[in-house]
Amino acid sequence: MKLHQFLALLFATLFFSHSAIAESTLTFEGEWIAEAPPSSRVMVAYMTINNASDQIAKIVSASSENFKSISFHQTQQENDMAKMKHMSTLTIAAKGKLVLEAGSHHIMLFNPVKKLKAGDQVKLDLKLENGDVVNLVVPVKKQQMDHNSHMHH
Numbered sequence: 001m002k003l004h005q006f007l008a009l010l011f012a013t014l015f016f017s018h019s020a021i022a023e024s025t026l027t028f029e030g031e032w033i034a035e036a037p038p039s040s041r042v043m044v045a046y047m048t049i050n051n052a053s054d055q056i057a058k059i060v061s062a063s064s065e066n067f068k069s070i071s072f073h074q075t076q077q078e079n080d081m082a083k084m085k086h087m088s089t090l091t092i093a094a095k096g097k098l099v100l101e102a103g104s105h106h107i108m109l110f111n112p113v114k115k116l117k118a119g120d121q122v123k124l125d126l127k128l129e130n131g132d133v134v135n136l137v138v139p140v141k142k143q144q145m146d147h148n149s150h151m152h153h
């Protein structure tokens with residue numbers, strides 16, 4: 001085999017194996033669940049979701065043994081009021097990212113099965129539209145009570 005043929009083959013192998021991996025890969029950064037006041041029956045999860053693929057990615061549902069139900073929300077300003085809108089999916093643009101943060105998209109966790117506090121770890125499964133399930137372990141942390149975030153979660 002001549003060198004240029006070898007290089008072409010090597011390049012093709014790298015290219016195809018790389019794209020096969022990237023197609024189904026989302027990566028998650030900085031995931032955390034905000035510790036809630038003792039009386040609260042809801043908690044909120046935040047994270048950044050990166051989509052390396054050139055296809056749009058959709059997370060269609062979430063589940064956890066620690067919570068009775070989980071929804072996706074987006075906080076929107078309406079006439080100076082922060083309102084939470086229910087989202088049926090979390091959509092991550094091709095080669096893009098979705099930031100879940102206070103005042104924006106977030107994952108709403110309802111009715112914790114047991115009291116969770118800072119330092120606890122929560123298993124959270126995210127189901128994608130293509131059937132893949134991502135298993136996350138998300139730490140519970142104390143919320144930073146700055147005046148921008150406390151009322152919007």
Ligand SMILES: [Cu+2]
Pocket residue numbers: 073074084106107108
């Ligand atoms: Cu919410």
